Amino acid sequence: MIQSNYFTDNADLQEHFGQIIDWPGIIELYENGFADAAEFRKTKNPRYEMAPSSVEEAQQYYKEILNSAGEIAGMHVSQAAQAIDREGLKYTDNNVIHPQKMIDVIQKYRDAGLPPIAFRRKYGGLGLPSVVKAMASELMYRADTSTTIAMGSMGLAGILEKHASEEAKEKWIPKMIAENYCVAMGLSEPDFGSDLPSVRTKAVQRDGKWYLTGTKRFQTVACGLNGGPAIMLALARTGEGTTGAKGLSFFIVERKDYKVTGIEKKLGLKASATCEVALEDSPGELVGKEGYGLVRYVIGMLNGARMGIAAQGVGLATAGYMEAKKYAAERIQFGKPIQEIPAVARMLSRMEREIAAMRCLMVEGATIVDRYQCPEFNGVVSDEARYWEKIANTITPISKYYNSEMCNELIDDALQVFGGSGYTEDYDLARLYRDARITNIYDGTTQIQVNAAIGGVIAGMAAQGQWRQYLDSLTKQIGKNDAISDIRARFEEVVEAWRKFEDREVKEGMSFEVVESAARLVNSLLMEKATLRATDKATRAKLNAAYHVDSLATVTGNLIRLRAG
Template sequence: MLQNNYFNDVSDLRLHFDHIINWKEIVDSYEGGFVDAAKYKAGDERFATAPSSYDEALEYYKTLLDSVGEFAGKEIAPYVAELDKVGVKFENGKVAFPEKLLEIVRKARDAGLQPTGFSRKYGGLGIPWTVRAFFSEILYRVDASVCISIGCVNLAEIVEKNGSEELKEEWLPRLAAGEFACAMGLTEPDHGSDLPGLRTKAIHKEGNIYLLNGTKRFITQGCGTGEIPAILLLLARTGNPGSGARGLSFFLVQSKDVQVAGIEKKMGLHCSPTCEIVLENTPGILIGEEGHGLIKHTMGMLNGARMGISQQGVGIAQAALAETKKYTSERIQFGKPIGTIPAVRKILRRMERETMAMRCLMLEGARAMDLYYFRGDHLKEKGATERDLKSDVVLKYWEKLAGILTPISKFYCSESCVKIAGDAVQLHGGAGFTEDYDVSRIYRDSRITTIYDGTSQIQVNASIGGVVTGMTGHGFLREYIDNEWSHFPTEETKVLSDVWDGFQEAVVLYKELSTSEEREETADEIVWASARLLSGLLFYRSTLRIPEELRAERLSHVEEYNLDSLGYMEGLRAKLRVKISARQAV
């Protein structure tokens, strides 16, 4: 792997940070008038790192990202090939980790780089989703396995959102300090996406303690990380067997109280153990309210989980792009670097523009998360009731946008990163098919992104309703696009305008399909089209916020991206017309 500062060596990443992101709205939403700084001035040392101005906030964010960029490129990158080769092992009922991985996790903990998902009150870094997006992309670029080992602790932010104050005070500072890893236990041997059918049972013992019995499968880091134990956040049934989603509750379980039956032998993520966990009268602490485990607590964290995989997709795509640029600039054939050969240059340019567009979509999803997630918290601190929150127009707007963007972003960024990683293998030629270059690992690791935290098909199901209803006359998606479009100069958006027209017609044709089966078969293409449109729109918007001397090159990438999208829209419309004509001819 390249050994640079992974924040500073990507010009597009720095362009977003320095020019494209509207930091004022992000800081306003997260800092809420710099209330944490006021708490520090009042004597609460927990808020010592809280900024007291916009300049301080930006300097804090930049320093943090510079630190994680340096850590990724210098402390992790030199070792990832060997870590992938060694992997984790299951020996004598325990998971054995490579010592170098454990050393890296300890260094990350000691450097204070782990608790990105917790507020300062509990020892967290205290950063908004947008900064976390940069942070995660950087770490996922260097290695997904190591990133998971470092960052899995942040799954416990669900405890901060839903746990009692007593539970939060007991566990969150210890998690933020790196005393525990964290794992999410949803999947069972017979139930993956079908969560309402889960069978693990929880029987009330006393107070908020229950005894859990059952088996959980595909539990990332369920064993902890070496000497660091884990807390497991598990869904289990407190209702009767037929109670469905409303019979499920959420629990905190310690890894010392479960049995690890084994780990999966996987295509990729070799240093991230995927465990099967057996629960036999295992004590669990109820999180939140009984019966709300799925419908409120798990569903409430879906946007964050989707954004995490979107960031992983962009990070892996950036890794594939960076490694391929280096290889094609050094590999000499026919007396010249292969990167100068037109057929190779064409693929490289496509990889670059696709990665840039993915980043625009992913960061817009993070923006939407910031503008509703923390606004709600600050309103609650000021005494707002649930009724107040439901009637807050600004909160509702950004929450609705996050609900649309996050599944689209997860779907698009994960599917695209697999394609880009495949292109990277292709441009490495025969060497890419060996284990001698990092693209082999990058390609293997990319493949899980379309599967975990909700498969691409699940993301399509989550997206299609919002896309179709959002495109009605006064639909929300149309309102969002029209609002963004109103700031665009028409002379530069001809191709994007054609993409928009093509998408609108495709949605109308989709609604004319006669059966639900036909619509289900075509839904992924409509969602893909929406992702292309949104990415192209956001990609173009980014050109309006950068220095003039950088615009020409970026506009050329945008134009080529939107031409690709236009070709897709034309093909989709043609297929839909054929389907409708065939049905009418019968």
């Protein structure tokens, strides 16, 4: 793979960081009057030592972190990725061995102090807004997915920061950071994947302690890294005789208390351990309140998880695009570099504009998550925060669905640019292709994301609906734009056509067309919004114009499908 700093070598990412993102707005929200810096001045508590005390300091701090992540990702992880993938994993009796090269590059992340990226300073984390976390994830996923998943799994424990008792947070989060824990999200079971409300693992209480019994499937890094510590955050049924979501609670189960009975042989992610886990009367520590596991905690965690995959999609697609662009400049056919052949140039330019759109969506989604989560963390309840939560509940499934589906399409194109060489294991495209394929399946399939978004889009498009208000506010910011007006008009027709269906199943079956149309419109708007603050407005205007044509074509195609019923 290309060897360079993946933060500084990416012009679009640099433009977002340096020009497009509204840092004062984000920083004021996240830093809450620079309360952490004030806490450090008062107490000298080392957890707050790095807390910025101004917008400029915060921006500089984020830049240093992204620079460091970009350096490790692009100079080291990317160079080891192919060997890591080829070596893969070895399973023997409750134990999984990861490639030594993977352990070595993860050590570089650890030496740079990056693992606690997901946590707030209060619990020993780096204290980063969601948009910085998303950008850091993008850089790392561009280098290697298996390594990034193993390195970043600890971030799943962000759910504890939100829902565990203060005592449990202090017990677990600093320990996880200090000892480099892996964290598995124990949701799926052999018979229940999308259908989480039916999960069957049981938790019973004896002498004031909880014990879990059941089988969890597809548990990423539940094994830990070569003997290193791990926990599983497991969803289990506590209410006697209950069915459905309300009987489910959330538990911390330690690695020593469960058995890894095997790992999956998979299409991709060859060095990411997907474990089958047996819980046999395994001690578990209840997180938060009994019965809130799925309905409050897992659901509450979803917006962050969806943005994680949205960033993964951008990272993988960027890897494919950058590699394809380099190859197309070097590969000569018919006496010229293939980048000069119109059919190849067409694939490359589609990749460029789609990645620009995906990155806009990632940045917007992450910013919106902060707009309701930061006030929530600071104990502020406001109508504005509630509005942003509603928008987040619609834009995050859209981001997850769009970026994961598009990442698959773009890597397919990138492989095509490599011709036969792309199909071999000599280059990185085959691995990227295999690794991309899971993004639209795990953490909720595309179909489940569509189910999650459709209500917010349809109800939100009512006369006073929140999605309409959100679209109107973006439209107002960008001013008059004929291309966008055409897409919006067509989108309104799409919504109307869907509303006219009387049969519930027909509605469900045609939801994708509505959600895809909503995604195209919002992306077109976000690309224009980004251009307002960008330096190279002329280049962006060209990308935007081509993207809007694609959007109009897609939304019009969906309208035709919906009208046909």
